[in-house]
Amino acid sequence: MHPHPTLTQDAAATYAEWFASLSDPTRVRLLHAVSTASGGRIRVGDLAAALGISQSTCSHHVRKLAEVGFVRIDKVGTSSVVTVNPACCTGLPHAADVVMGTLASVPCCPEDLPADVATRALTEDDLPVVRDIYAEGIATRNATFETRVPPIADLARKWLPGHAWVAELDVDGRCQVVGWTGTSPVSTRDCYAGVGETSVYVTEGARGRGVGKALLHRQVTEADAGGLWTLQTSIFPENRASLALHHAAGYRTLAVRSRIARLDGVWRDTVLLERRRDAD
Structure with missing residues (x-):
């Protein structure tokens, strides 16, 4: 066997x-x-x-x-x-x-975390800057199929309680939010209570400094501890940095979904990835 x-x-x-x-x-x-x-x-x-x-x-x-x-x-x-x-x-x-x-055998979570990046739970006061960072991602046309920035109130209702985080950097002597990650429910059915859809966004000026790595580490370790047994996400294949980041966090590529939806009238592919908690 x-x-x-x-x-x-x-x-x-x-x-x-x-x-x-x-x-x-x-x-x-x-x-x-x-x-x-x-x-x-x-x-x-x-x-x-x-x-x-x-x-x-x-x-x-x-x-x-x-x-x-x-x-x-x-x-x-x-x-x-x-x-x-x-x-x-x-x-x-x-x-x-x-x-x-x-x-x-897949990795548990990213290693070699940057010493100058701190992560903490997202608060209501963070929502305006979180929305601005999301707007930057939308503008790249390589992060999401969304084309309009949602109202702050919609963002606040998006994530599972206890599964939204921000990353902070010291910028010119001030601690600033430079990225965020959140996990949304995939279904209202009880049998999928431990399955979440994840997102990660980093502001343009802070990319390449390990912010995404720190956020993924917090995302997956808190998911494991908080009862989520499956995390999933969809990433444009052009976004190679995000794919590598998620693979380092234990996500596996399940499939390339060819021409899954249109963005600005153009058919786009996505890569479907999944991370399972080791115990499950």
Whole structure:
């Protein structure tokens, strides 16, 4: 008897197809070149020149990568433009984790917390700045499908009692709120009382200082202690920093939800992640 579910035949076939498409070094170089190109897009002619290969060879390998969904090809005038599929940035590492069994043991929570970031329970007085930070996230168009900033009163009713937190930094001698995290109920049914939907936002000027790491640490440890057995969240695949942060907090990628909803009229994918309490 296996301690963990075995890999299904369909999943194994899909992953094998992905890995096989990258068995050629030229395709690996090509995918890297597209992924690191400005805006994640580049013309086939420019791609061929960058790799030092003929345009026909380049087109052949691009088609192979497009067949498995790693890239997309669009006609722009007379040129073919190759665009990286951001979902592959999550899907491919997840496939490797599944195959190698590394998802059997996930981290509890982020480590190496910044010494200068403090977290505490969110209070009513924090709501205006929390709303402003949320507005910054909405403006990026890579944090949420929301396009309008909600009223403060709606924010106050959003989270589970005891599961909303802020992070503070000393800025010019004053302690300022620079980020927040909250957990909302996923259902009113009693059987889902221990399941929450999480959000994390950090103000632009404080990003890169470990604020998100401190907030995730507080979020997951308090959830474990407070009776929540499952946390879930959805993140745009373009938001690689947030994906990495959540993986470090023990969240697992469950699926890439293709074209799940429109934002500003454009279909967007999301990555569905879940964290289970160890005891459960």
